[in-house]
Amino acid sequence: MNLSLSGELGLIAFLSKRLKIGDDCAYIPFQGKTLLLTVDTSAEGIHFDQSFLSPHEIGYRSLACAISDIAAMAGSPLYALIALSIRETADLEFIDSLYSGMEGAASDFSAEIVGGDTIYGEKLVISVTIVGEAERPVLRSGAKEGELIGVTGSLGGARRGLILLKEDVAGHENLKKRYISPVPRIEEGKRLSSYVSSMIDISDGLLIDLYRLSEASKKGMQIEKERIPIETGATLEDALSGGDDYELLFTIPSEHREKIEGLGGHIIGRVIEAKGIFLDGEKVEPKGYDHFNREV
């Protein structure tokens, strides 16, 4: 092993290499189709907080967030497996509510929960495996110089909603809903799949996920502040650095510009040769990059 690796950056690089992960899902040719496989783990105190999320909401989010990895590769979710670590003090009502949330998301996004495994642990940890399929899986690595950078929907709402939930502010239901009930952009991903050259879902923030596209494609990304679609009630900072929006971020040849608008999406910039992320011409470092507690 490479002993020069150290600390969290080394760890994530090491794990990524070990797990050979460069996309949102593993994609595998199988019987004439492409199977997509992804696992997403969320833990109490890191990824969710029971003080402002009900068990039903925690269950719903865990499945919806995992399904977004399938959407990010232009796939459709098919099956889910749930590995659960629950507190010994959890009662049936809690577990019933948690599962109802998972089943709600499975039903909303046309997946089927087919199995699971449950153990007792010191805190609630949920690992969701999704098996999906794709006609034309889209990777992170295909962006080419001169292409447009596009995004579905609007950004920053989930981060602003999370802040409002944490601070127990009344109202602003539209923002809170962005955090509580994420909507994986499955249909949008599939419609875009014939045109886009690279794609990712915005789980950790626009700048971070743009950085991932940039690294995978070995291209630079130039975006303009005034083009970024900010959710009503959110700030530019929420949109740039807030995660949990689960919109799709993609690159697309400029002749397909109208496909973005047809989805209600927005063009926010252009793929450039110079490496790095540029905001209004200025190179920026992705902020809030969580080196470990995210999918590697």
Place this chain on the structure above:
Amino acid sequence: MNLSLSGELGLIAFLSKRLKIGDDCAYIPFQGKTLLLTVDTSAEGIHFDQSFLSPHEIGYRSLACAISDIAAMAGSPLYALIALSIRETADLEFIDSLYSGMEGAASDFSAEIVGGDTIYGEKLVISVTIVGEAERPVLRSGAKEGELIGVTGSLGGARRGLILLKEDVAGHENLKKRYISPVPRIEEGKRLSSYVSSMIDISDGLLIDLYRLSEASKKGMQIEKERIPIETGATLEDALSGGDDYELLFTIPSEHREKIEGLGGHIIGRVIEAKGIFLDGEKVEPKGYDHFNREV
């Protein structure tokens, strides 16, 4: 929800119903094949102990045990996804060794690790999802009255090995190996699949897993002590109630008796009409049944 459910028995019944699990894997027709999906979670302090298992051994076991669920349904493993919760104090050497163990098992049993997700947690928890395929998947539910009950290999070695490891007794490497390096019976499962009527892997103990076949098939199971193949150095009790052997337990019409012997397996009893598990004619309750910390 059914409020008459209470305690652990209620919880496992509830989860099983919720997760619709009656077999070792979910099985799904897909493009003319049957996909098998299973997730298996193991945790430090419950399923393994770092005081006598190296990180490499923990990694190896976690994958091998999950793959055994595929063997239990007469399938072949194809892909693995790893969800890992590791202590913040874990170093690269520890993680490298853990992954080497997983990769060793993946290589030994012809599976490929295609992805994963890692978070920090208070203890080591490993969830392994295996995607496999089967030509003729075998369920737990097909046993018919008058059929023979068969088992591959010999039993009790893993339990005896675990006791020796816990007590730090020198020697007895064959027994310790049964615990440390389980061998999922993939080839045996596939060879049996044309003949057997029901099958399961012995993960929790002969009596418990026989009870599961019995419950799923709605038939009784009569076995004879003297026919049980006991691993050299282990006891009858180890063979009856010890888990972790990962041999296959199955029912088979008597005309296929020679198929069992062809595999080096043993006939240990017969499927009967009267419900329950009978040992030398006496009804027994499966001992050591772990109502929660096992796959439901």
